[in-house]
Amino acid sequence: MIAAAAFYLFAAILIASAVMVVTARNPVHSVLFLILAFFNAAALFLIAGAEFLAMILVIVYVGAVAVLFLFVVMMLDIDFARLREGFQRYAPIGAIVGGILFLELVLVLGAWTFADQAEALRIAPTPPSPVTNTEALGLLLYTDYIYLFQAAGLILLVAMIGAIVLTLRGRPAMRRQNIAVQIARSGSVAAEKVPVGAGIRELGIRRPPPPEETRRLAEPAHGEADHGERH
Amino acid sequence: MDGFLASPAGVLVITVAQTLALLVPVLIAVAYLTWAERKVLAAIQLRKGPNVVGPFGLLQPFADAIKMLMKETVIPSGANRLLFIMAPMLTFLLAMVAWAVIPVQDGWAIADINVGILYLFAISSLGVYGIIIAGWASNSKYAFLGALRSAAQMVSYEVSIGFVIVTVLLCVGSLNLTQIVRAQESVWFFIPLFPMFVIFFISALAETNRAPFDLPEGESELVAGFFVEYSSMSFALFFLGEYANMILMSALATILFLGGWLPPINAEPFTWIPGFVWFALKVALCLFVFIWARATFPRYRYDQLMRLGWKVFLPFSLFWLVLTAGVLKLTGWLPA
Numbered sequence: 001m002i003a004a005a006a007f008y009l010f011a012a013i014l015i016a017s018a019v020m021v022v023t024a025r026n027p028v029h030s031v032l033f034l035i036l037a038f039f040n041a042a043a044l045f046l047i048a049g050a051e052f053l054a055m056i057l058v059i060v061y062v063g064a065v066a067v068l069f070l071f072v073v074m075m076l077d078i079d080f081a082r083l084r085e086g087f088q089r090y091a092p093i094g095a096i097v098g099g100i101l102f103l104e105l106v107l108v109l110g111a112w113t114f115a116d117q118a119e120a121l122r123i124a125p126t127p128p129s130p131v132t133n134t135e136a137l138g139l140l141l142y143t144d145y146i147y148l149f150q151a152a153g154l155i156l157l158v159a160m161i162g163a164i165v166l167t168l169r170g171r172p173a174m175r176r177q178n179i180a181v182q183i184a185r186s187g188s189v190a191a192e193k194v195p196v197g198a199g200i201r202e203l204g205i206r207r208p209p210p211p212e213e214t215r216r217l218a219e220p221a222h223g224e225a226d227h228g229e230r231h
Numbered sequence: 232m233d234g235f236l237a238s239p240a241g242v243l244v245i246t247v248a249q250t251l252a253l254l255v256p257v258l259i260a261v262a263y264l265t266w267a268e269r270k271v272l273a274a275i276q277l278r279k280g281p282n283v284v285g286p287f288g289l290l291q292p293f294a295d296a297i298k299m300l301m302k303e304t305v306i307p308s309g310a311n312r313l314l315f316i317m318a319p320m321l322t323f324l325l326a327m328v329a330w331a332v333i334p335v336q337d338g339w340a341i342a343d344i345n346v347g348i349l350y351l352f353a354i355s356s357l358g359v360y361g362i363i364i365a366g367w368a369s370n371s372k373y374a375f376l377g378a379l380r381s382a383a384q385m386v387s388y389e390v391s392i393g394f395v396i397v398t399v400l401l402c403v404g405s406l407n408l409t410q411i412v413r414a415q416e417s418v419w420f421f422i423p424l425f426p427m428f429v430i431f432f433i434s435a436l437a438e439t440n441r442a443p444f445d446l447p448e449g450e451s452e453l454v455a456g457f458f459v460e461y462s463s464m465s466f467a468l469f470f471l472g473e474y475a476n477m478i479l480m481s482a483l484a485t486i487l488f489l490g491g492w493l494p495p496i497n498a499e500p501f502t503w504i505p506g507f508v509w510f511a512l513k514v515a516l517c518l519f520v521f522i523w524a525r526a527t528f529p530r531y532r533y534d535q536l537m538r539l540g541w542k543v544f545l546p547f548s549l550f551w552l553v554l555t556a557g558v559l560k561l562t563g564w565l566p567a
Contacts, residue, residue: 051344051345055353056349058353059353062357063352063356063357063389070382071363071383074367075379177534
């Protein structure tokens with residue numbers, strides 16, 4: 001009973017926040033509603049007994065992807081007037097695409113029937129076994145579906161390399177710090193102990209004049225202009 | 232009585248009692264961590280630190296709390312009111328909910344779930360939202376810059392923390408925190424995985440925005456970073472959240488590497504002391520190093536911070552992960 005109530009609660013919030021993602025005026029609010037939607041999806045996974053998927057959803061999507069998304073949306077200077085500019089012109093195309101998708105959904109729902117084992121699966125989504133959720137997923141992924149898994153990894157790698165290539169540009173004018181070179185440098189920079197005051201005498205840095213001399217300098221007297229230039 | 236405790240209402244009462252029994256000590260620890268930090272910093276800098284309110288300044292945290300409560304909450308007129316108020320609450324809330332899975336002693340976790348370490352990792356990766364929302368909602372340039380820095384920094388260091396956690400999990404064979412501690416009965420993981428322990432600790436400093444990685448606050452360039460506009464209780468919640476996160480990361484380091492509640496030697500005088508005391512001692516040790524690092528190191532420059540995360544820690548932890556997997560496989564020590 002509690003599980004059912006929790007399911008409807010999370011599902012309702014999920015749908016409401018998904019609607020808000022599309023309708024919210026402020027793009028930052030949209031992203032925040034998207035994050036709320038991810039959270040509720042994770043809660044639904046938990047109710048279904050898929051705790052590993054729930055945690056991974058939160059870590060990957062909420063913890064990493066949505067942060068970068070939020071980052072970008074906050075930084076971008078989005079011009080709302082320009083976004084709404086072509087609304088009239090593109091509305092028919094949008095309506096046609098939406099209509100086709102809706103028709104497909106209706107067709108799929110019309111042909112929907114219960115599979116034989118579906119009822120049993122609904123009652124117990126995770127069959128009672130000594131193997132934990134995480135282990136069961138691993139046993140499947142790394143044995144039966146290893147090639148698909150590796151292919152997915154390769155596709156992600158290609159996407160990553162593509163993103164790096166797109167943003168990488170050589171900037172010769174930029175100054176870079178090479179820490180290895182700095183640490184490896186020797187001889188040119190060294191600390192050595194010298195007697196106190198040696199540096200001041202050698203370099204001829206002028207010290208402030210002693211107090212009585214200061215008083216004499218304060219009284220302007222002709223012919224004493226070179227008094228201050230003591231070495 | 233037993234019948235009531237087994238009913239749903241009884242379970243609720245027990246859970247609330249357990250939560251209070253855990254969170255009240257955590258909050259007191261947070262209060263005294265602020266005091267301890269000031270005392271340790273003072274000692275390192277040859278000063279006395281707080282010594283006026285109460286004996287040895289022990290009542291100072293409470294004086295500070297009352298001062299914070301009495302102040303006026305200022306909400307800037309340009310701020311997004313709802314998000315502005317929500318951000319500190321979120322930071323504090325996330326720092327508190329993570330404690331649900333921490334096993335303070337064998338079997339003492341409120342929720343001993345199978346994916347405990349993933350839960351902790353998920354919660355700690357959410358911490359960035361409190362900061363980034365605060366920075367954006369304040370509608371202030373310094374707060375916003377602080378928030379952006381923080382977002383980039385926390386995401387970067389999470390990656391190497393993830394690899395460190397996977398390395399530990401390889402040696403344990405379970406995602407359950409209690410199992411992770413039990414796997415260290417023969418040897419604590421910081422001995423075989425010492426480089427990973429160092430990387431984890433430094434990444435924890437970056438993850439909690441502590442010195443020398445406290446660029447999101449960077450008072451010399453960003454005034455106070457993401458919480459410039461906050462005052463009174465909303466500021467206090469950020470403050471409490473930051474310190475609670477420090478304790479949480481120390482607890483995580485204790486569980487992953489320092490053997491959780493286990494005594495250093497499993498023999499007579501050490502086993503007299505209960506497990507949670509050992510746990511608290513190890514957490515306190517980690518916290519001391521946190522404060523020590525703050526007193527010792529100058530703040531990193533931003534590009535150096537990013538270089539350390541992506542060019543040093545990430546390749547090294549990846550290499551060490553593969554090495555650990557190879558060694559475990561070849562020696563046959565891989566847990567079943």
